[in-house]
Amino acid sequence: MLKRYSFLFILFTIFIIFGYENLNSFTKNFVINSFRTATKEFENEIDNKLKSTMAISLTLANDPHLYEIFKNKNSFLNKIKTLPSLYKKYTNYKNIWIQIFDKNGISIYRSWSKRKGDNLSNCRDDIKYLIENPKYLKTISICKYTIGLNAISPIYENKKLLGFVETISHFNSIEKNMKKLGYEIVILADKKYKNRFKYPISKKFIDGYYIANFNIDNNILNTIKNTDIEKIIKSRNFIKSEKYYIYSYPIKDFQKNIVGWAIFLKDKNDIKSALYQNSIFLRIFIFFAVITIFIALIIFIYSKDKERALKERNIYYFNILDSLQEIIILTDGKKIKYANRRFFDYFKDYKNIEDFTKKHKCICDFFVEEEGFLPSKINNKNWIDILIENINRPYKVKIAYNNKNFIFLVKASKIKENEYAVIFIDITKNYNYEQKLQEMAIKDKLTNLYNRTFFEKISKEQIKIAKEEKEDL
Incomplete structure (x- = not known):
């Protein structure tokens, strides 16, 4: 009787795993990844705007007429006063502020306010830092008026520090x-x-x-x-x-x-629309719906309890599994027992499971052991045991075959003692696309060089490793 209903148990287990648990976790991960992509774009926007704001600051700081302001000559100051309105009219900089302060941090001029003469170092750590360490500085700073993107350049005359010019842009x-x-x-x-x-x-x-x-x-x-x-x-x-x-x-x-x-x-509606257009989600959702129908049909068919009908039904359902786009296998953890037709679309050199097991006992023989992917063993634990012990955690595997690499989302469920059902969902295109997006986020579009965000990330990692290993950088 158990053998008769074993196929029903397989389908029901798959239904529970991918229909009940994974749809929710997939949605959550999808939203998190959406925000991570947004924050990377946000960081790039900040970096680009700081660079543009610094370009204005550098231009002003290197104008020799700027020295006149520190000699109480206001002719050049009158020209500076017109710059914000000119930027607004003829460029994309609609809200540029300009501030000039002396080497002690005393405000001399603000383009957006008539207030001056206050000591900026009393309320701004970046100004206090620059007074002690004159240099070009890009930062996000808080003043008495707002939080902005600040670019500050020192002003020198004959190598003598006179003060600083600061341009402030907004978000x-x-x-x-x-x-x-x-x-x-x-x-x-x-x-x-x-x-x-x-x-x-x-x-x-x-x-x-x-x-x-x-x-x-x-x-x-x-x-x-x-x-x-x-x-x-x-x-x-x-x-x-x-x-x-x-x-x-x-x-x-x-x-x-x-x-x-x-x-x-x-x-939320935007997330839903994007989610429904996601191929992985659609596969899981369709799989969920198909399995629901299958289970209803199985219960109806098995109620007749006829051997001939049972055999026909098994053939029917195995044909359905063969029609799915995902790889489904049965294994005891060491040797593969069954694989649907999709399995052989990837392992084309083998005609059937018997042909495959003559050379390979396990699909894990083709796992690529790289960071971020599930290996065949971790601390002498079999990959199946790892999946079962962490059933709610999404794992990815990388499979190399015939000089091609495939990335799969993999889940396993225990059917009975030493028998497991495993499903592999091909996410190769999505994974490669995400890798491309990540590369775009850490590289400058113009120069194709790694940007500051990537440099800071790698620096932190290397510093951490050096501290742990007690080695020099």
């Missing part, structure tokens, strides 16, 4: 670019800087967090308020509201101190 263009990618974004200064804002431009705060956005949609603002900003910031994963998935990302200054937060909001 509004980054906000617009992220919106084109489908993300609403809110820029917040951390609440520990609340008292620093003497003259806040937006005049908007959420529980002590200053809002830097020039124009923020009230629906977005209310969503964040109702969700609890502290909960959003402290969460390591995304949070759900009624309409949005919400994710927080830290904004850091040049010393890697957190000075603010980027709050990303992604419409």
Whole structure:
């Protein structure tokens, strides 16, 4: 009787694993990866804008007429006053601020305000640092007015430091670019800087967090308020509201101190649309639906309890398994017992499972042992045992055959003692696409060289390894 119903148990187990557990976990991972892609794009936007802002600062700092300002000659200062309006009219820089301060940090000129004469080093760590270490500096900084992207250049005359010129750009263009990618974004200064804002431009705060956005949609603002900003910031994963998935990302200054937060909001309907267009999700969903139908049919057919019908039904269902796009195998953990037709689409040199097992007992003979992929053994534990012990964890395997590499999402379920059902879902195209996106995120589009984000990541990893190994870098 158990043998008769063994096929039913296989289908039911697969149904439970991929129909109940994996659809939810896949959706969660899909949303997380979506936000990770968004944050990489956000970092690239910041890096590009800081570089552009620095270009303006460098141009001003190297104009010899700028020295006149420090000699109380205002002719050149009058020319500088017209620059922000010219940038706004003829370039993409719609909200550039210019500030000039002397070598002691005393403000001489602000393009956006008539206030001057205050000591900037009293409220800004970057200014305090530059007074002691004059240099060119790109950073994200908080002043009395807002949180912005700052580029500061020293001004010299005959190698004598006179002061600094600072150009400040804002997050509004980054906000617009992220919106084109489908993300609403809110820029917040951390609440520990609340008292620093003497003259806040937006005049908007959420529980002590200053809002830097020039124009923020009230629906977005209310969503964040109702969700609890502290909960959003402290969460390591995304949070759900009624309409949005919400994710927080830290904004850091040049010393890697957190000075603010980027709050990303992604419409749930956008995620659903993207999810339904995802080939892996569609495969799992179709598989889920097909297996549901199969189980209903099996229960109906087996109720007749006829040997001839049982044999025909088994042939029918094995044909269905053969028609699926995923590889399905049965194994005892060491030797493969059964494989559907899709298996032989990849291992084309073998006609059937008997032909395969003459040379190879296990599909794991073709596993490529690389970081991020499941090997055939870990600490003398068989790959099947690892899958069973970590049934809720998604594993990937890399299979090399006939000079080709394939990437699979793999899951296993225990049918009975020493008998397991394993499914391999081909994610090669998606994996290669993600790798390409990751490469794009860490390389400069123009020069094809690795960018600062990649350099900082590798530096941290190498420093950590050097400390652990107690070796020099």
